[in-house]
Amino acid sequence: MDKNSSHRLKRRWLKVAHFIGLFLAMLVICLPGLWIVLSSLRPTVEIMAKPPVWIPRDISLDAYRAMFGGAGQGGIPVWEYFRNSLIISITSTIIALIVGMAGGYAFARYKFKGKSGVFLGFMLTRAVPGIALSLPLFMIFARVGIIDTHFAMILIYVALNVPFTIWLIDGFFRQVPKDLAEAAQIDGCTRWQAFWQVEFPLAAPGIASAGIFAFLTSWNEYALASQITRSVNSKTLPVGLLDYTSEFTIDWRGMCALAVVMIIPALTLTFIIQKHLVSGLTFGAVKG
Amino acid sequence: MKFPKLSAPTLLLLPAIIVLAAVIVLPLLFSLYSSFTPFRLTKPESIWVFIGVRNYVSVLTNYEFWAAFGRTVLLLTIALNAEMFLGLGLAMLVNKATRGQRILRTLMMFPMMFSPVLVGFQFKFLFNDNIGFVNNALQSLGLTTNAIPWLIDGNLALFSIIIAEVWSSTSVFAILILAGLLAMPQEPVEAARVDGCTPWQTFRYVTWPYLMPFAFIAMTIRSLDVARAYDIVKIMTDGGPAKRTELLWTLVGRTAYSDARMGLANAMAYISILLSILFTVYFFRKLAAARQQIGAEW
Numbered sequence: 409m410d411k412n413s414s415h416r417l418k419r420r421w422l423k424v425a426h427f428i429g430l431f432l433a434m435l436v437i438c439l440p441g442l443w444i445v446l447s448s449l450r451p452t453v454e455i456m457a458k459p460p461v462w463i464p465r466d467i468s469l470d471a472y473r474a475m476f477g478g479a480g481q482g483g484i485p486v487w488e489y490f491r492n493s494l495i496i497s498i499t500s501t502i503i504a505l506i507v508g509m510a511g512g513y514a515f516a517r518y519k520f521k522g523k524s525g526v527f528l529g530f531m532l533t534r535a536v537p538g539i540a541l542s543l544p545l546f547m548i549f550a551r552v553g554i555i556d557t558h559f560a561m562i563l564i565y566v567a568l569n570v571p572f573t574i575w576l577i578d579g580f581f582r583q584v585p586k587d588l589a590e591a592a593q594i595d596g597c598t599r600w601q602a603f604w605q606v607e608f609p610l611a612a613p614g615i616a617s618a619g620i621f622a623f624l625t626s627w628n629e630y631a632l633a634s635q636i637t638r639s640v641n642s643k644t645l646p647v648g649l650l651d652y653t654s655e656f657t658i659d660w661r662g663m664c665a666l667a668v669v670m671i672i673p674a675l676t677l678t679f680i681i682q683k684h685l686v687s688g689l690t691f692g693a694v695k696g
Numbered sequence: 697m698k699f700p701k702l703s704a705p706t707l708l709l710l711p712a713i714i715v716l717a718a719v720i721v722l723p724l725l726f727s728l729y730s731s732f733t734p735f736r737l738t739k740p741e742s743i744w745v746f747i748g749v750r751n752y753v754s755v756l757t758n759y760e761f762w763a764a765f766g767r768t769v770l771l772l773t774i775a776l777n778a779e780m781f782l783g784l785g786l787a788m789l790v791n792k793a794t795r796g797q798r799i800l801r802t803l804m805m806f807p808m809m810f811s812p813v814l815v816g817f818q819f820k821f822l823f824n825d826n827i828g829f830v831n832n833a834l835q836s837l838g839l840t841t842n843a844i845p846w847l848i849d850g851n852l853a854l855f856s857i858i859i860a861e862v863w864s865s866t867s868v869f870a871i872l873i874l875a876g877l878l879a880m881p882q883e884p885v886e887a888a889r890v891d892g893c894t895p896w897q898t899f900r901y902v903t904w905p906y907l908m909p910f911a912f913i914a915m916t917i918r919s920l921d922v923a924r925a926y927d928i929v930k931i932m933t934d935g936g937p938a939k940r941t942e943l944l945w946t947l948v949g950r951t952a953y954s955d956a957r958m959g960l961a962n963a964m965a966y967i968s969i970l971l972s973i974l975f976t977v978y979f980f981r982k983l984a985a986a987r988q989q990i991g992a993e994w
Contacts, residue, residue: 620805
C-alpha cells in the first residue's frame with residue numbers, strides 16, 4: 409500500500425513538473441510575439457513611457473489604419489508587398505515540392521552510381537549564403553533582363569528550397585517500407601499507381617512539413633530579395649519592412665503592426681497543413 | 697519495371713539538377729572568377745584584370761577577418777548546442793502532453809514564422825536599453841535600478857544575439873526531433889520498459905539512437921544557416937559596438953557593399969563557404985553513421 413501511494417505521489421509530482429515546464433517553455437516562445445501584437449495596438453506615448461505602463465490603457469487599431477490607408481503619401485504600399493510575397497512564396501513552394509518529390513523518391517528508392525556524391529553535392533549548394541549569391545545573381549539577372557520580376561524571385565526560391573525538400577522527402581519516403589509498394593505492384597498496380605496510392609499518402613505528412621519549411625523560407629528570405637527586387641513590382645514584405653525604418657526613424661508601433669501582418673498568413677498556413685503532419689505517420693502500415 | 701534501372705533516377709533528378717546549376721552553380725563560378733580580380737562595383741572594367749591570389753592573401757593575413765571568424769565559430773557552437781538541448785527537451789515535453797498537442801505543436805513553430813529580419817527587430821525592441829521589455833521588467837521587479845545596455849556593451853551584445861538566435865531556431869530542432877518521435881515505433885520502448893530499464897536508460901539506449909538522424913538533419917540545416925545570423929546581427933547591432941559583434945557574413949557584406957570591394961569580398965566569402973562546407977560534411981557523415989546504426993538502408 410505504502411509503495412503504491414508513494415508511486416502515485418511521484419506520478420502526480422511528475423505531472424505537475426511536466427505542466428510547469430511546458431508552460432514556461434510556451435511562455436518564452438510566445439511572449440515576444442504577444443508583446444509585438446500588444447505594442448502594435450498601443451499609442452507610441454505608452455510604448456515610450458517611463459516608468460513602463462504594463463496594463464494598456466488605450467487600445468486602438470490606428471497603426472493598421474495608417475498602414476493600409478496611406479499608400480502613396482509616405483505610406484508603404486503594404487497591399488502590393490503582401491500580394492508579391494504571397495505569389496512568390498506559394499508558386500515557389502509548389503514547384504520546389506514537385507521537384508523535391510521526384511528527387512527525394514529517386515534517392516529513397518533507387519540505387520545508382522555516385523548517389524552519395526550527388527546527394528552531398530545538393531546539400532553543399534545550401535552552404536552558400538544569400539549574401540554571397542546576391543551579387544553574381546544580380547549581374548546575371550540584369551543581363552538576362554528578369555531583374556525585379558516575380559519570375560526571378562520564384563526561380564531563386566525554388567533553387568534555395570530544392571535541396572532541403574529533397575532531403576526531408578527522401579527521409580520520409582525511406583520510412584515507408586518498400587514492401588508496401590511492391591505488394592501493390594504484385595496486386596496489379598503500375599509503379600506510378602503504386603506511388604500515388606500507397607507511398608504518397610503515407611509520406612504525405614512529411615511532404616506537408618517539407619512544404620511548410622519551403623513556404624516559410626521563401627516568405628522570410630531577405631538577403632537576396634533586397635538585391636533582386638527593386639520596386640513595387642516584386643518587393644516582398646521583409647524588404648518592405650526595412651522600407652519602413654529607412655523612411656522614418658524607427659516607428660516601433662508601425663513596425664510591430666507590419667510584423668503582425670507578416671505573421672498572419674504564415675500562421676494560418678501552418679495551422680491548416682498541420683493536420684496532415686499528425687495523422688499519417690503514427691498509425692497504419694508503418695507501424696503494423 | 698518499364699524503365700532501365702539507370703535512367704529512372706536520372707530522369708527524376710534532372711529538374712533539381714537543372715535548377716541548381718542555373719541559379720547556384722553558375723553564379724558561383726562567376727563570383728569565383730571575380731575573387732581573382734580587383735573588381736569594384738564602381739569600376740566595372742576592373743573585372744577583366746587578373747591578380748591571382750592576392751585577394752586571398754590579404755584576407756588570410758587580416759586580423760579583422762580572423763576575429764570575425766572566431767566569433768562566428770563561437771556563436772555557432774554555443775547556439776547549436778543550446779538549440780539542440782532545448783529543442784530535444786521541448787519535443788519531449790510536447791510529445792508527453794496528453795491534451796492539446798496540436799495547439800502546442802503550432803505554438804512551438806511560432807518562432808519559425810518570424811523572418812530573421814523580424815527576429816532582429818523584435819529583440820532590438822525587447823533589449824532596447826531605454827524602452828525595452830527586458831529592462832522594464834527587470835526594473836519593475838526591482839532586480840536592477842539602472843538600465844542594462846544590452847546592445848551597447850560588447851559582450852552583452854553578443855550574448856543578446858545568441859539569445860535571439862536560440863529563440864528563433866530552437867523550434868527547428870524541436871519540430872524535426874518531434875517528427876522523429878512520432879515516426880518512431882513504440883515496441884522497442886515498451887520492450888525496454890518491460891525488461892526493467894529506467895526511464896533514463898530507455899531514453900539513452902533506445903529513443904536517442906532513433907532520434908539521432910533527425911537531430912543531425914537539424915544540425916546540418918542550422919550549421920548552414922549561419923548566414924541567418926547576417927540578418928539578425930545586421931539589424932540588432934550592425935556588427936557594432938566597435939566591431940565587437942562582427943561576424944563573417946556582416947564583414948563580407950560590409951566589404952562588398954559599403955567598401956564596394958567586390959573581389960575581396962568574394963575571396964572572403966569563399967573562405968567562409970569552405971567553413972560551412974566542412975561543417976556540412978562533418979554532420980553529413982555523422983548522419984550516415986547514425987542511419988546505419990538504426991539499421992536504415994543507405
